[in-house]
Amino acid sequence: MSILQMVEKLEESSESQMDLCPDLDANLVDYNERMLTLASNQSAAQILADAVAVRLPKWVLRAATGLPTETFNIIRTAKSLTNQLGEKIVREKMDVARQGLAVETDTFDMLLDLGSSERRKNILTFEEVAAQTGILLIGGQDTTSNTLAFGLLELARHPEFQEQLRAQIHASRATVSSAISYDTMPLLNAFVKETLRVYPVGPIQERIATQDMVIPLADEITTTAGERINQITVLDYDSTNRFCRLASRWGKDALEFRPSRWLDGTISQGQAVGPYANLLTFLGGPRVCLGWRFAILEMQVFFAELAGKFAFTLPEEGDPIHMRFSGSLMPVLPTDKKSAPLCVTPI
Ligand code: HEM
Structure with missing residues (x-):
């Protein structure tokens, strides 16, 4: 039995409460998969290069990520797509809050803290919250x-x-x-x-x-x-x-x-x-x-x-x-x- 058949069987089950159809853009899903493939296919030389890279000054790393290579292209596109998703989520949350309906139910609600009349000190900006989307996606997969x-x-x-x-x-x-x-x-x-x-x-x-x-x-x-x-x-x-x-x-x-x-x-x-x-x-x-x-x-x-x-x-x-x-x-x-x-x- 394939994984797909297994998932279908679970979906058929009335007891299953899992949402197996996340509302993610196909392009984002594709780049997300490419990111995971990159991370899981590192050669010994790449692992060593990563260890050296974290010791380089930040400006060198920033400049390197602009290089027109296939790897950096995947990273840049995946980051841009997850940022867009984050911005969409933040916009939707803010619309809901404007209608007075906001309830703290997920990570984004808590990070945005839209429910409180006075936003907490040192809280992340809306842009910073949107930029966490990629970290949450990669960190949780x-x-x-x-x-x-x-x-x-x-x-x-x-x-x-x-x-x-x-x-x-x-x-x-x-x-x-x-x-x-x-x-x-x-x-x-x-x-x-x-x-x-x-x-x-x-x-x-x-x-x-x-x-x-x-x-x-x-x-x-x-x-x-x-x-x-x-x-x-x-x-x-x-x-x-x-x-x-x-x-x-x-x-x-x-x-x-x-x-x-x-x-x-x-x-x-x-x-x-x-x-x-x-x-x-x-x-x-x-x-x-x-x-x-x-x-x-x-x-x-x-x-x-x-x-x-x-x-x-x-x-x-x-x-x-x-x-x-x-x-x-x-x-x-x-x-x-x-x-x-x-x-x-x-x-
Ligand atoms: C078996 C599952 C998981 C394991 C073993 C695991 C393990 C870890 C470890 C070891 C770190 C620290 C990395 C470091 O600082 O170098 C980390 C960070 C993190 N994890 Fe997980 N994780 C799991 C699942 C998840 C899930 C499901 C999510 C979110 C939905 C998540 C979100 C994060 C985030 C956002 C960070 C960064 C925290 C920070 O830098 O302050 N993780 N995880």
Whole structure:
């Protein structure tokens, strides 16, 4: 069964509340896809060039983005189209507010703050809000879709867990008469957390310290010089991936995908980090992922809908998929092509 047939089946379902037809211009959808393809096909040289580029003065970067190359043309057009979409949304919001109908329901409403008689100090200008559209579109796509793909792959790799999860989903549908409360489904939430732990979509987050500081370590480590230390003086970058695999925190089998660790006391809580489940997958602090709560809800809904209605198995050829980091962590075939082919059967 293809993904399209799967979506059609979900749309047919009277229980499905998902809006699967976003009102986006075809040209924007096309350029958005080209942007994602650019980001997911970076060669080692391009990744290195990106790392060097962030250290260049801003004016050099601005000048470079004006170069008439195919890559920069895609970036410029996608940015211009998302800005136009943002301006359209902002205009519509302002029209609604003028009619006295504005209600704070989405990110744009909150950023614009049209409901209050006096706009908050330091609030973004209308142009700045419109310009955030591209960030929201890019920030919310590959992150969630790659994580969902890894999750479905793990369901196929763990048929017994898949059965248990499906049984729990069916049981809660049978007992709950109104909307399902996803937060009360232990296996579903353990599965969401384990997927985010094992597959942090941004496995390396570079940070540069703006002043000298000492950072205490939760556990002593041995340096390459053989010295045991419990603090470091400056943190240049932090590896989300390494934190998510610490045996001291997640258990001796931290490298394995095992959702039950979230239910059987394997995990040592330790110092709180990140906004969700003590994971660093969404980072933390002032630059925490703005969409983390929405992303969790998306994952709960998708996994519950999909695992409830379809069975996922590995293709007959076996399990050729592995992880690759290129802008984000993604599932790839041995050819390095981004893909996670699975056999999908309606229940
Ligand atoms: C599994 C899903 C997601 C993961 C793992 C994730 C992870 C992250 C991480 C690690 C960052 C910090 C990047 C950095 O500062 O270098 C970030 C930033 C951000 N994310 Fe997400 N994200 C996810 C989904 C979403 C969604 C669904 C949205 C919006 C609808 C979103 C919007 C943003 C935005 C706007 C930022 C920039 C925040 C800032 O710079 O202050 N993310 N995300």
